[in-house]
Amino acid sequence: MRRSRGVPMIRATRGNGQSAAITCAALAYARVWGGRTAFDEEFGIFxxxxxxxxxxxxxxxxxxxxLTGRTPARTLLRHEAVHADQWATYGWSFALRYLFEELRHRGARNRFEIAAGLADGGYRVS
Structure with missing residues (x-):
């Protein structure tokens, strides 16, 4: 059975309209930078x-x-799928929320990175 082309977009954006618009822009941006796009069924992310x-x-x-330059590990995709959830939760404001959190608490102290799983994201956990 073939899936409709829209199903991956709905899954990747968690059904959120703002996240869908952001994702479409990200996919176009990735193409400009030479990215090859595939949909990961397990984690529901492009x-x-x-x-x-x-x-x-x-x-x-x-x-x-x-968006990346290499083929990511499965654990990293699990981490990134949580960030996709965060985009779906906060919409456009997630970019600002993340930036402000990163300015206050860099890297492994960033609450959005902690929620996504530091070890899965490649952060050194002490």
Whole structure:
């Protein structure tokens, strides 16, 4: 049975309209940077790998899309799927919430990173 093209978008954006718009923009952005896009069924997230740049650290989740230069580990995708949940919860304001939290508590002290699982995200857990 073939799935409708819309099903991955609904799953990746958790059915949230704002997250869908953000995800569409992220997918277009990834294409500009040379990304190859695939949908990960297990974690319900688009993975845009092979990008030449345009992402932070080892990768960045924008809406329901994970942007990266390499093929990510399964544990990292589990971490990034939580960030997709956060985008769906907060919509456009998640970008500002994350930025403010990162300015106050960098990296492994960021509450959004803690919620996503520090070890899965590749953070050193002490």
């Amino acid at each position: 993975v845009c790998s092979g990008m030449r740049g345009g992402f932070a650290r080892g990768g960045t989740t924008i809406g329901g899309a994970f």
